[in-house]
Amino acid sequence: xxxxxxxxxxxxxxxxxxxxxxxxxxxxxxxxxxxxxxxxxxxxxxxxxxxxxxxxxxxxxxxxxxxxxxxxxxxxxxxxxxxxxxxxxxxxxxxxxxxxxxxxxxxxxxxxxxxxxxxxxxxxxxxxxxxxxxxxxxxxxxxxxxxxxxxxxxxxxxxxxxxxxxxxxxxxxxxxxxxxxxxxxxxxxxxxxxxxxxxxxxxxxxxxxxxxxxxxxxxxxxxxxxxxxxxxxxxxxxxxxxxxxxxxxxxxxxxxxxxxxxxxxxxxxxxxxxxxxxxxxxxxxxxxxxxxxxxxxxxxxxxxxx
Amino acid sequence: xxxxxxxxxxxxxxxxxxxxxxxxxxxxxxxxxxxxxxxxxxxxxxxxxxxxxxxxxxxxxxxxxxxxxxxxxxxxxxxxxxxxxxxxxxxxxxxxxxxxxxxxxxxxxxxxxxxxxxxxxxxxxxxxxxxxxxxxxxxxxxxxxxxxxxxxxxxxxxxxxxxxxxxxxxxxxxxxxxxxxxxxxxxxxxxxxxxxxxxxxxxxxxxxxxxxxxxxxxxxxxxxxxxxxxxxxxxxxxxxxxxxxxxxxxxxxxxxxxxxxxxxxxxxxxxxxxxxxxxxxxxx
Numbered sequence: 001x002x003x004x005x006x007x008x009x010x011x012x013x014x015x016x017x018x019x020x021x022x023x024x025x026x027x028x029x030x031x032x033x034x035x036x037x038x039x040x041x042x043x044x045x046x047x048x049x050x051x052x053x054x055x056x057x058x059x060x061x062x063x064x065x066x067x068x069x070x071x072x073x074x075x076x077x078x079x080x081x082x083x084x085x086x087x088x089x090x091x092x093x094x095x096x097x098x099x100x101x102x103x104x105x106x107x108x109x110x111x112x113x114x115x116x117x118x119x120x121x122x123x124x125x126x127x128x129x130x131x132x133x134x135x136x137x138x139x140x141x142x143x144x145x146x147x148x149x150x151x152x153x154x155x156x157x158x159x160x161x162x163x164x165x166x167x168x169x170x171x172x173x174x175x176x177x178x179x180x181x182x183x184x185x186x187x188x189x190x191x192x193x194x195x196x197x198x199x200x201x202x203x204x205x206x207x208x209x210x211x212x213x214x215x216x217x218x219x220x221x222x223x224x225x226x227x228x229x230x231x232x233x234x235x236x237x238x239x240x241x242x243x244x245x246x247x248x249x250x251x252x253x254x255x256x257x258x259x260x261x262x263x264x265x266x267x268x269x270x271x272x273x274x275x276x277x278x279x280x281x282x283x284x285x286x287x288x289x290x291x292x293x294x295x296x297x298x299x300x301x302x303x304x305x306x
Numbered sequence: 307x308x309x310x311x312x313x314x315x316x317x318x319x320x321x322x323x324x325x326x327x328x329x330x331x332x333x334x335x336x337x338x339x340x341x342x343x344x345x346x347x348x349x350x351x352x353x354x355x356x357x358x359x360x361x362x363x364x365x366x367x368x369x370x371x372x373x374x375x376x377x378x379x380x381x382x383x384x385x386x387x388x389x390x391x392x393x394x395x396x397x398x399x400x401x402x403x404x405x406x407x408x409x410x411x412x413x414x415x416x417x418x419x420x421x422x423x424x425x426x427x428x429x430x431x432x433x434x435x436x437x438x439x440x441x442x443x444x445x446x447x448x449x450x451x452x453x454x455x456x457x458x459x460x461x462x463x464x465x466x467x468x469x470x471x472x473x474x475x476x477x478x479x480x481x482x483x484x485x486x487x488x489x490x491x492x493x494x495x496x497x498x499x500x501x502x503x504x505x506x507x508x509x510x511x512x513x514x515x516x517x518x519x520x521x522x523x524x525x526x527x528x529x530x531x532x533x534x535x536x537x538x539x540x541x542x543x544x545x546x547x548x549x550x551x552x553x554x555x556x557x558x559x560x561x562x563x564x565x566x567x568x569x570x571x572x573x574x575x576x577x578x579x580x581x582x583x584x585x586x587x588x589x590x
Contacts, residue, residue: 026491033405036397037416040465043458044419047426047434054437106332114326115333123333129578130340132512133571134519136546140553140567141343144350144560169343172336202325223425230427232522233550257429261525264433279430286430290422 051283054276061270067277073243075263075271082278084243088160088253089282091246092235093228095164100172101221105210107172108179113205124180131173139237142166147238154250158240161249166234171224178223182216183209219296226289230282232257256282344571351564359565364532368552368562373569375534379449379542380518380573382535383528386453387517391460392510398461399468400494408473423462431459432523440527450538452528456520460513467509471502504584511581518574521546545570 062080070081107127111120142162151157186209194204210217240252241262254262256278264275362372398416406413435455436447445451479501483493499506521544529541530551543551549566552559 024489026489029491029494030405033397033401036394037401037412039394040398040461041412041415041419043461044423044426046438047423047430047458050434050437051430054433103332103336106329107336110326110329110333114329123337125582126337126340128582129575132515132519132574132578134521134546134574136519136521136549137343137347137567137571140549140563141346143553144564145342145346169336169339200319200322202319202321206325226425230425230429232427232429233546237550237554257427257522260429260433261522264526276433279427279433282427283430286425286427287422290418290425293425294418294421 048283051276051280055273055280057270058273058277062274067274073259075267075274078270080274082256082274084245085254085256085259085278086281087245088239089229089255089257091160091253092163092167092239092255093225095160095249096167096171096228097221097225099164099168100175100224101217103168104172104176104179104220104224105217107176108183109205109210111180112183113201113209124177127173127177127180131177135170135231136233136237138166138170139234142234142238150250156240156252158238158252159250160239160246160253163235163239163253163255164249166238167228167231170231170234171227174227175220175224178220179213179217182213182220186212215296219293222289222293222296226286230257230286232261236261347564347567347571350561351566351568354562354565355568360569363534367556367559368532368548369556369559370562373545373548373566375532376543376545376548376566377569379528379535380544382449382538382542383452383456383524383544384514384517386450386538387456387460388510388514390454390457391464391513391517394457395461395464395468395513396499396506398465399472400498402465402469403472404490404494404498420462420466423458424466428459428520428523431455432526434458435523436526445539447527447529447541448539449528449535449542452524452542452544453538455523455527456517459520459523460517463516464509464513467512468506471505471509472498474505475501508581508585511577511584515574515577515581518570518577519546521550525550545573 058080067080067082070079072079073081073084107123111123115123142165146165147157147162149157150159150162190208190212191204194208199208235255236258239255239258241254241258242252243254243259244251246253260275260279264272267275359372360377361374363375364373365371402413402416406416432455435451435458439445439451439454440447445454475498479497480493483497488497524544524547528544528547530543530547531541532543532548533540535542545566549563549570552563552566
């Protein structure tokens with residue numbers, strides 16, 4: 001025990017040296033990291049609580065039915081019919097989803113089963129960059145190029161259709177990359193098996209691979225839907241922001257997010273609370289989608305049976 | 307990735323060729339549209355981007371002059387977001403990978419809360435920031451409020467990505483360090499972080515790109531003022547809001563908005579490509 005080398009060894013590691021009364025740097029670090037972790041777990045609750053608190057006056061003073069049955073959306077004269085905005089949000093995001101999912105599937109299928117690996121990897125990098133592209137760029141391009149073009153077909157140009165098109169362009173990279181990752185993780189045996197049975201590429205891809213990764217395709221679509229539903233700037237810029245139910249895809253509409261952006265600057269207290277309430281609704285929808293995605297991806301050990 | 311193509315070297319069948327055609331058409335359509343977005347904006351605005359545009363103050367609500375204060379505000383907001391978000395998300399990811407089992411209840415709670423946070427609409431964070439940081443904490447409509455709001459938005463993205471990076475560390479490093487008697491702290495600071503340094507840089511840049519891309523959350527938090535911010539407690543207008551305001555609120559602002567859009571795309575592409583460069587280096 002008197003070996004000098006052994007007694008010298010702890011000096012090498014500062015982490016071993018007590019900081020006083022048995023507190024080690026290791027212990028301090030552990031606590032600090034645990035605090036950060038705790039922060040991560042409660043922050044979502046804090047955000048939810050703050051928004052709920054903002055919406056509380058509206059929940060207390062206005063009955064639920066009035067948000068659907070009031071004659072119109074005129075918060076100045078206490079009319080709070082949110083139906084046009086709800087319909088606007090649902091139509092734009094579902095439209096974008098319907099347009100984006102097949103295209104994303106096609107891109108992911110091409111990158112994995114048809115393109116040569118170099119071309120596929122270049123295409124993936126482009127998608128990777130476009131997935132994070134500032135959405136205001138999409139909105140600005142939609143406003144200056146797509147809206148005038150649609151306006152020539154049928155005035156006024158700012159419309160549900162413009163919103164659907166630009167939102168679809170915006171979410172395609174995200175959904176395509178998610179489906180692409182699922183395809184690239186397919187077990188080799190499955191592909192070898194399909195080819196050994198004489199399946200063509202189209203058969204391998206669309207009758208085998210797509211079925212195996214169906215959960216991933218579904219959750220990619222859900223994440224895309226969530227992005228489209230929460231998008232604000234693009235829809236403010238290209239959908240015309242008219243708080244009325246659309247009769248055709250060329251009619252202007254207004255989404256819940258656009259409504260908040262446009263009105264919160266001058267809103268009276270109760271009006272502000274209704275705007276918080278509309279964001280609370282979106283928050284709950286987003287949470288629901290996240291729970292569904294979580295269930296599909298993280299709690300699932302049976303995705304691939306080989 | 308793509309070994310389907312390598313296995314079947316024989317001729318494609320008839321259906322294959324038709325399907326291939328359809329898929330290629332989709333690929334080309336999307337690719338060309340993205341190309342056209344960038345091309346249209348560059349052609350429209352490139353004539354306005356010069357040294358004066360970068361160094362002058364905006365005049366007539368941005369119809370003339372430059373964007374110097376806006377660039378300064380953008381960089382301030384980004385720096386605050388990154389400086390706050392990166393250490394916190396690093397700490398979260400280290401705790402999850404080094405102290406928790408991936409199958410424990412706490413890990414599940416972490417994943418779920420990060421997933422929800424990542425899918426909440428950004429405008430919700432805008433309202434949260436405007437209420438919590440601006441009113442409760444009294445920071446007002448300021449660069450600090452904007453930066454902190456963005457930090458909250460970026461934390462789930464960075465924490466998820468850091469967790470993935472740390473899980474990729476070869477098990478030998480971990481076993482070797484602990485076999486030599488290293489404690490957790492030593493392992494974390496001398497092995498885990500240095501070995502993942504390039505990937506950490508990639509994730510930081512990814513987070514910066516996300517923060518740069520945000521508009522909606524900043525509308526109510528860092529404000530519209532296009533004057534030069536004197537401190538982080540002043541309001542400041544970021545590039546994305548400048549584009550939004552010019553194209554929506556200012557008649558005839560389109561062309562100057564394209565010039566700002568070029569700057570925003572340029573800045574974004576630089577950040578992303580540096581990020582991609584570091585991630586590629588880490589793989590080889």
